[in-house]
Amino acid sequence: MSLPSRRLPWLAMGALVLGCLGLELSGLLAWCTLALVVAAGLKLGEASSRDGRRQVALVQLICCGLLAAQLPGLLPSLLQLTATVLILAGLLSLESETTVSWSLLIRRSLRVLAASLPLALVLFLLVPRIGPLGNGDGRHGARGTTGLSAELDPGSIAELASDEAPAARVAFADDRPPAPGDRYWRVLVHPSFDGRRWERQPSDFRALPSGPLGQKPDQLWLVEPSRFTAVPWDGRSLPLDTRLRQDPLGELELDQPPANARAYPMDSVAAPPDWQRAPPRPSDLLLPAAGDPRLRALAEGWRVLPEPQQRVAAARAWFLKAGFRYDTQPGALPERDGLDAFLFETRVGFCGHYASAFTALMRAAGVPARVVTGYYGGEWVVPVGGSPYLELRQSHAHAWSEVWLPDSxxxxxxxxxxAAGSPESTARAAEGAPARAGLMNPWQWLQRQWWGLDVAWSRWWLGFDRAGQEALLQQLFGANRQWLGWTILAGLVIGVLAGLALIGRSGRQPRQDWLERDLKRLLSLLRGLAVPARPGESLQSLCSRAGERHPSLAPILADLANQHTALRFAPPPRDVAEARRARQAWKLALRQLKRSCRDAIRQPTSSTP
Structure with a gap:
């Protein structure tokens, strides 16, 4: 068995193993994929016959398809393409009776892939898509991490560490960032309060009214693995993906495994969403029966104000005059009356402290309120290649409040x-500027360039989802969907014929084009020596005549004639290294003849027989 046929399957296994690193193992399909990859590796280790290696290649190709169904991002797609090319090259090496170079095997496998493109295009455009292949519950742990939590308990945090891990990227249709004041990206809503912690409630997610089918999205979100099916959004947009659902509190859920990287398109609208107009519930005014007496006394003074807007304004004025300071190392608060300690003693905290205390004050003042967590801000990145995007990291995790006002x-x-020193007050001036490459290390710069390409890939590949396909089918067939099956069948036949024609055309090329080109150069050199080839004359006879006319070239010409006979007519060597040495010897002899031709022309020649 040749060297390429032994090594290529192992290289393909390496690409498949790297592709499996992105799988979320909470779903059955991911475990089946991983089991197949392991089985292929074990079988490859013991396979010694051609049939055994063919079976391994078939299992590897199935693994590539399963990975493509679960991981459609740019990097996984490149790994899947690499694995497929290597698998096909290994199969071609198995079927070859002679030793073939690695480069030729790779070129032939790329031709096979090119021949399959017409068939793949028909399947991609016309065959109806299936639904999501897995799901997560959104409430339990997963492999991914996030800056958000199902409960908010700022009083127990003495020091808030900054996590610079990526959280999400969002690209916009006009390639321009939103205004700094519009960069609040809601994820979780926390309406339940026990005096210290704000918690989520079980949600009833329902389908949203979707935008027009096939419409180009105004926003494309790429979200990193998380512990929640709830995903970031601006709170106003309409989905262009049927897997997106919303609950009455304004959380947006994507019906897809949360520990996988996820992508979804959105369509911006100006009308207020349903969740914003939903009336408050009695629980939005609930406070524990006891605790934080000074907070309650302060809010009781605001109850006399007739309008909720006036109570909100009074709270804002009090905060601004009280000398609060923003700090990520505030120290832990006491278990009991922790909000009192924050409001009237330390007056130092981060976003969770302010959102928690203000929301409790509003409830005590008779204004329905709740806490929302998500992301604020983001850095606008303009890569050298690809699409500009807004980058959100875990350090952008943020908490704020929502209050109910009758008019709006x-x-x-x-x-x-x-609060003094708040990032919300200092970040707005710089949010609209593009990221400056000079302020980051080379790794961050390369990462952002790659993400720009990933965004561009996702716009093209993931943009053609079920909604986009439905719009295309509606445009092509309208109400005459009965022709869809016949169209798919005709397209498959045409795709197969086009692929076979492409493979046949490439197969007609000579196996040793380089030897034919070198032979033409040799004949040209001999014509320059006034020894043209005669009709039907062999190369041996031609070189013999040229040696008699130019005796100094006779040894080189005889060596070239013998080498050509061996290269053209003798069985090819089984060893790739031996074949390479034979080709190098031919090339060296041809170069020696070319250098000697000028001197030979000046030498006296014998009579031509």
Whole structure:
């Protein structure tokens, strides 16, 4: 068995193993894929016959398909393509009776892939898509990490560490960033309060009214693995993906495994969403029966104000005059009356402290309120290649409040911006500027360039989802869907014929084009020596005549004639290294003849027989 046929399957196994690193193992399909990859590796280790290696290649190709169904991102797609090319090259090496170079095997496998493109295009455009292949519950742990939590308990945090891990990227249709004040990306809503912790409630996610089918998205979100099926959004947009659902509190859920990287398109609208107009519930005014007496006394003084807007304004004025300071190392608060200690003693905290205290004050003042967590801000990145995007990291995780006002529904209030040193007050001036490459290390710069390409890939590949396909089918067939099956069948036949024609055309090329080109150069050199080839004359006879006319070239010409006979007519060597040495010897002899031709022309020649 040749060297390429032994090594290529192992290289393909390496690409498959790297592709499996992105799998979320909470789903059955991911475990089946991993089991097949392991089985292929074990079988490859013991396979010694051609049939055994063919079976391994078939299992490897199935693994590539399963990985493509679960991981459609740019990097996984490149790994899947690499694995497929290596698998096909290994199969071609198995079927070859002679030793073939690695480069030729790779070129032939790329031709096979090119021949399959017409068939793949028909399947991609016309065959109806299937639904999601897995799901997560969104409430339990997963492999991914996030800056958000199902409960908010800022009083127990003495020091808030900054996590610079990526959280999400969002690209916009006009390639321009939103205004700094519009960069609040809601994820989780926490309406339940026990005096210290704000928690989520079981949600009833329902389908959203979707935008027009096939419409180009105004936003494309790429979200990193998380512990929640809830995903970031601006709170106003309409989904262009049927897997997106919303609950009455304004959380957006994507019906897809949360520990996988996820992508979804959105369509921006100006009308207020349903969740914003939803009336408050009695629980939005609930506070524990006891605790934080000074907070309650302060809020009781605001109850006399007739309008909720006036109570919100009074709270803002109090915060601004009280000298609060924003700090990520505030120290832990006491278990009991922790909000009192924050409001009237330390007056130092981060966003969770301010959102928690302000929301409790509003409830005590008779204004329905709740805590929302998500991301704030983001850095606008303009890569050298690919699409510009807004980059969100875990350090952008943020908490704010929402209060109910009769005239406008639920309104966002960010009390952190009322504190000195708050990032919300200092970040807005710089949010609109592109990221400056000079302020980051080379690895961060390369990472952002790659992400730009990933965004561009996702716009093209993931943009053609079930909604986009439905719009295309509606445009092509309208109400005459009965022709879809016949069209798919005709397309498959045409695709197969086009692929076979491409393979046949490439197969007609000579196996040793380089030897034919070198032979033409040799004949040209001999014509320059006034020894043209005669009709039907062999190369041996031609070189013999040229040696008699130019005796100094006779040894080189005889060596070239013998080498050509061996290269053209003798069985090819089984060893690739031996074949390479034979080709190098031919090339060296041809170069020696070329250098000697000028001197030979000046030498006296014997009579031509």
């Amino acid at each position: 529904g639920w309104n966002r209030i960010d009390p952190s911006s009322w």
